[in-house]
Amino acid sequence: xxxxxxxxxxxxxxxxYYEAVTExxxxxxxxxxxxxxxxxxxxxxxGRRKGTATPALVTSVEEAEKLIFSPACVNNLSxxxxxxxxxVLKQGKxxxxxxxxxxxxxxxxxxxxxxxREDLFIIGVVCPGVYGFGVERTGTLTEANIARKCRxxxxxxPEGADVAAGTHAELADLTPEEAEEMARIEAMPQAERWxxxxxxxxxCIRCMACRQVCPFCYCEQCLCDxxxxxxxxxxxxxxxxxxxxxxxxxxxxxRCGGCAECERVCPMDIPLNLLNRRMxxxxxxxYDFEAGLAPVEKGPLNQYKEDDDQSFIK
Amino acid sequence: MQIITEQNLRNLIDLLVKEAxxxxxxxxxxxxxxxxxxxxxxxxTLDALPRRSSKELFFPVCEDILSYKxxxxxxxxxDVDRSKFPETVLIGAPPCDAGSPSxxxxxxxxxxxxxxxxERRRKSTIVGIACTKGDxxxxxxxxxxxxxxxxxxxxxxxxxxxxxxxCNAVTEKGQALVAAHKNLFAEGxxxxxxxxxxxxxxxxxxVKIKKxxxxxxxxxxxxxxxxxxxxxGACAFICPACHCFDINDEGSTDDGVRRKHWDACGFAKFTNxxxxxxxxxxxxxxxxxxxxxxxxxxxxxxxxxxxTGCGRCIRACPVxxxxxxxLETINAKQD
Numbered sequence: 001x002x003x004x005x006x007x008x009x010x011x012x013x014x015x016x017y018y019e020a021v022t023e024x025x026x027x028x029x030x031x032x033x034x035x036x037x038x039x040x041x042x043x044x045x046x047g048r049r050k051g052t053a054t055p056a057l058v059t060s061v062e063e064a065e066k067l068i069f070s071p072a073c074v075n076n077l078s079x080x081x082x083x084x085x086x087x088v089l090k091q092g093k094x095x096x097x098x099x100x101x102x103x104x105x106x107x108x109x110x111x112x113x114x115x116x117r118e119d120l121f122i123i124g125v126v127c128p129g130v131y132g133f134g135v136e137r138t139g140t141l142t143e144a145n146i147a148r149k150c151r152x153x154x155x156x157x158p159e160g161a162d163v164a165a166g167t168h169a170e171l172a173d174l175t176p177e178e179a180e181e182m183a184r185i186e187a188m189p190q191a192e193r194w195x196x197x198x199x200x201x202x203x204c205i206r207c208m209a210c211r212q213v214c215p216f217c218y219c220e221q222c223l224c225d226x227x228x229x230x231x232x233x234x235x236x237x238x239x240x241x242x243x244x245x246x247x248x249x250x251x252x253x254x255r256c257g258g259c260a261e262c263e264r265v266c267p268m269d270i271p272l273n274l275l276n277r278r279m280x281x282x283x284x285x286x287y288d289f290e291a292g293l294a295p296v297e298k299g300p301l302n303q304y305k306e307d308d309d310q311s312f313i314k
Numbered sequence: 315m316q317i318i319t320e321q322n323l324r325n326l327i328d329l330l331v332k333e334a335x336x337x338x339x340x341x342x343x344x345x346x347x348x349x350x351x352x353x354x355x356x357x358x359t360l361d362a363l364p365r366r367s368s369k370e371l372f373f374p375v376c377e378d379i380l381s382y383k384x385x386x387x388x389x390x391x392x393d394v395d396r397s398k399f400p401e402t403v404l405i406g407a408p409p410c411d412a413g414s415p416s417x418x419x420x421x422x423x424x425x426x427x428x429x430x431x432x433e434r435r436r437k438s439t440i441v442g443i444a445c446t447k448g449d450x451x452x453x454x455x456x457x458x459x460x461x462x463x464x465x466x467x468x469x470x471x472x473x474x475x476x477x478x479x480x481c482n483a484v485t486e487k488g489q490a491l492v493a494a495h496k497n498l499f500a501e502g503x504x505x506x507x508x509x510x511x512x513x514x515x516x517x518x519x520x521v522k523i524k525k526x527x528x529x530x531x532x533x534x535x536x537x538x539x540x541x542x543x544x545x546x547g548a549c550a551f552i553c554p555a556c557h558c559f560d561i562n563d564e565g566s567t568d569d570g571v572r573r574k575h576w577d578a579c580g581f582a583k584f585t586n587x588x589x590x591x592x593x594x595x596x597x598x599x600x601x602x603x604x605x606x607x608x609x610x611x612x613x614x615x616x617x618x619x620x621x622t623g624c625g626r627c628i629r630a631c632p633v634x635x636x637x638x639x640x641l642e643t644i645n646a647k648q649d
Contacts, residue, residue, distance in 0.1 A: 047634045048642075049450045049514075054634035055542045075633060079544060199344065205366070205375050205576065209546035213632045225583060233564055235376045235575040265632035267365060267548050269345045 009172040013071075013128040013141040017169050021069040021125055024165035025097055028123050029064040032095050038121050041095035042077045043067040051137025055080065069097070069165065071131045071141045075213075076259040078105040081115055082218040093119050097165075099127040100155030104257030104292030105215040107160070111295045112255070114218065124161025128169045129153065133264060143174060149260040149273060152176045160294070182274055198238065201245055203268040206236040210248065210262035210272055216255045223247060245275065253279035254301045257292030286312075315504050316481040318471070322498040323479060324355025327405060329495060336400040338371055339407075340364045349404070349411075360406055363447065367554035367624065368411040369418065371404055372434045375551075376575040379430065379561070384568040396429060402438040403491070409463040410454050410624035412442030414554035416466035420616035421557065430574075439487045442467030443479070448511035451625030453638040456518045459622055461510040476505040515638045518645050520609065520619055526644050527610040531602070539640065540598035542633045547578030549627035549635070555608065555620045558584070579603045605640065 029041045045056040046068050053072040057080065058064050077096055079085065098106060103124065109115040129141055129150030136145055151174040158164055185193055211217040211224075224232045224244050232247060233240025248262075249272075258280065260273040283289045286309045287300035300308075318326070330337045331353060339358045341350040346365045352358060382391045404412075415435060422431040445454075445461040454460060464470045469488035471479035481499060483489040492499055550556040560577040563570050577584060579600050586592040594600045612620035621637070628636050 048636050048639040049628075052634055054636075057541050080542075085544070203343065203346070203348070205547075205551045207547040207551045207578065208581070209544075209548045209630075209632050212544040212546035227562060230562070230564065234560075235562055235564060235573045237376055237573075261632070265546070265548070265630075267552055267630045269365075 010128075010169060011142065011171065013169055013171065015070075015139040017128065017166070018068075018070045018139070021166040022067070024163075025067050025069055025123055025125070026065055028163050028165065029058065029067055029095060029097075030061050032121055033059070033061050033064050037093065038095040039092040041067070041097070041121075041123070042080050043095075043097040043123075044069060044073040044075070044077075046070075047072070051131075051139060067097070069125055070139065071129065071145070072137060073097075073099075073125075074130045074147070074264060076102045076105055076215060076261045078102050078109060078215045079213055079261075081106075081120075082109065082215055083114065083220065084212070084218045093121060095121040095123060097123045097125060098158060098161065099125045099130075100153065100158050101127075101149070101257065101259040103158045103160060104155065105259055107295045108255055108257050108292045109215060111292075111297075111299060112216075117295070122158070122161040122163075124158025124164040126157055126164055126166035126168060127153075128156065128171065133269075141171065143171060146171060146174065147260070147264070148178050149258065149263075150174075152178060178273065178277065181271070182277055185274065186278075197245075198242070200268075200270045201241040202238060204236060204241040204245070204270060205268060206234070206241065206244065207267060209265040209267065210270075213261040213265050214252070215257075215259070215261075216252055217248075245270075245272070248272075249275040249279055252276060254283045254287075254289060254299045255291055256280065315502065316483075316492065316499045317474075317478050317502045317504050318481055318499050319478045323405075323471070324358060326495055326498050327352055327355035327358060329498075330403050334400075336402040337405060338368070338402060339405040349407075352405075358406055360443065361447070363408065363445075363624065363626075364411075365626075366552050367414060367626065368404055368407045369414050369554050369557070371402065371438065372415060372431050373418070373422075373557060373559075373576075376573055377430060378571050379574050381571045382563075382569070394430075396433045399433050399437055402434065403441065404438060405441040407440060407442050407467075408445035408447075408624075409442060409459050409461060409465065409467075410445070410452075410622040411554050412440050412467045412470075413459055413463060413465040413622050415440070417555055417612075417618050417620060417622070418557055420618060421612070424616075439468045439491050440466060441469045441471065441488075441491070444470070444472040444507070444510075446473050446508040446510060448513065449625070449629075450514050451628040451636075451638070452511070452513050452623065453515035453625060453641075454623035455513050456515040456638065456641070457619050457621050457623040458520065473508040474505040475508055478505065480504045480507065515623075515642060518641050520613075523641060523644050524610050524613055526647055527606055531606075535640075535643070536598040536602040539601050539635060540596070543580065543597050543601050543635060544633055545580050545582055545597055545600070546632060547576070547580050548630045548632065549604070549637075550578035550580060551576050552626040552630055554622050554624055554626075579607070605637075609641070 032038045040059040044053040047054045055075050129146045132147040156170050232243045256276045263273040289300045337352045338349050339352050340347050341357045342359050347362045349364050349368045422428040464484050468485040470482045483492050558577040559574050561574050563572050585594045608620040
């Protein structure tokens with residue numbers, strides 16, 4: 001029997017699954033708040049519009065009983081534990097609802113000494129996937145409305161959480177659209193690839209949503225905001241846009257956990273996760289390293305080894 | 315009533331392009347619809363609200379305002395020749411976009427006249443279109459507009475069930491546009507108009523909301539929102555009414571360009587002074603400014619609400635902050 005045959009061949013994840021996860025999250029959140037294990041829990045509350053959700057920092061049992069998990073719970077909540085959101089729940093141990101992809105960010109932040117494991121209570125979600133952008137929000141997850149990143153998810157199970165909400169469920173036979181797009185772009189002649197990105201970056205309005213949602217963009221002074229002297233053109237023009245996106249991709253190499261939040265929030269639909277994936281591929285090939293699988297002492301770009309691959313020096 | 319068929323509307327675009335006018339309308343650009351220059355009538359896309367508002371026609375994402383170059387001992391400064399701004403026709407803007415200049419004209423021609431904005435406004439004609447789409451983020455009715463509001467439009471089109479459009483020339487510019495292309499318009503009774511979509515948000519009492527804002531400069535609400543706001547500029551940048559900008563000199567000290575580009579109150583460096591002091595040093599003060607500016611300050615100064623209810627910020631907010639929900643919350647408050 002192969003591995004696939006062991007999985008349920010599901011074509012849809014019904015609302016009942018998300019409701020069961022919701023119940024488990026509420027139960028755990030209420031418990032850790034009541035027992036004062038944590039001072040608050042970062043989770044999701046329903047939005048005003050049908051089929052939407054919004055991040056929330058809950059500190060009371062009453063609020064914790066309203067927490068939800070649904071395919072609309074797209075956010076990577078680990079951003080709320082970073083320096084960029086300093087001041088939020090800094091009073092003590094914090095509970096956080098985390099999908100597998102969010103767990104990778106938490107592991108990365110621990111690697112970078114931004115978080116301590118003992119300061120967190122992680123309510124892991126066994127996540128079958130979340131909605132893509134602009135899809136029908138019916139409450140049921142299908143091949144038609146699942147996010148692109150979730151089609152190739154390898155972290156449905158939240159490894160290393162304190163508790164896990166949900167049982168194993170995932171959609172079967174999803175086409176890896178992003179991998180196919182990667183292959184298509186990599187096969188392009190260089191000039192065509194350049195034109196592809198130039199066209200995408202030309203739409204960038206420098207709203208910085210990609211930076212602001214990224215758990216790893218926690219620098220207190222972003223190079224791209226500097227104007228005395230200016231390092232990167234801060235006005236939204238072709239040269240500055242290109243520079244910003246290259247800086248972003250390079251700075252995340254070996255750190256990005258692949259949550260693809262940058263791409264999700266881009267109001268101009270720039271496929272930023274393709275750049276993240278390309279960087280991740282380089283790291284895998286050069287250093288046999290995958291970011292965020294588990295906290296490590298140092299990432300490969302933060303250390304020097306004599307036997308490091310140096311073939312890139314030309 | 316004057317009627318224009320869809321084909322003739324597209325023909326009108328072709329003719330205007332031939333007349334060397336800049337014709338801008340909703341157009342598919344990659345995977346998103348944006349207001350872009352149309353080269354032919356066939357490019358006009360009317361089935362989706364463009365991702366960015368049409369404000370950029372008058373207030374671009376980024377524009378040069380002067381250039382400078384050191385020549386010998388002197389610095390030569392060259393202004394932008396605004397007389398070269400083209401005659402422009404904006405076609406296909408729904409009321410939540412077409413209505414934005416009628417709000418922004420006030421601030422742009424106030425104590426300081428923004429000649430870049432005003433020159434573009436003088437040279438533009440706006441062909442608005444009644445909105446028959448809409449989704450659960452729309453709330454134009456709640457802020458005093460409506461899917462058939464003619465505010466800001468020079469010529470206003472109403473989609474009819476047979477695919478044609480009823481036309482109302484609201485201003486002299488609109489009348490001139492029709493008069494110059496008479497053969498594309500026909501007199502007729504017209505078919506039934508296409509019905510509008512219901513909106514989830516009911517009419518808001520903007521006077522009451524403003525009063526609450528006046529009395530709640532300090533309120534836990536601001537902190538609650540700021541707790542989840544990540545401080546990006548998406549809401550402001552795609553908003554038809556937000557008009558804050560920053561000015562940057564780019565290039566070298568000897569040769570460069572002074573540029574004006576969009577700024578957003580969500581950014582941590584918004585209002586950061588050169589001294590390092592920032593009067594809005596934390597996110598809740600910045601988010602408060604967003605609501606205060608739209609529903610109090612602008613009304614105090616110009617008697618208008620700085621929001622058209624297009625819902626773009628609701629759709630785009632990375633963390634689902636919903637301005638309509640915030641307004642409903644304030645509207646329902648008793649204190």
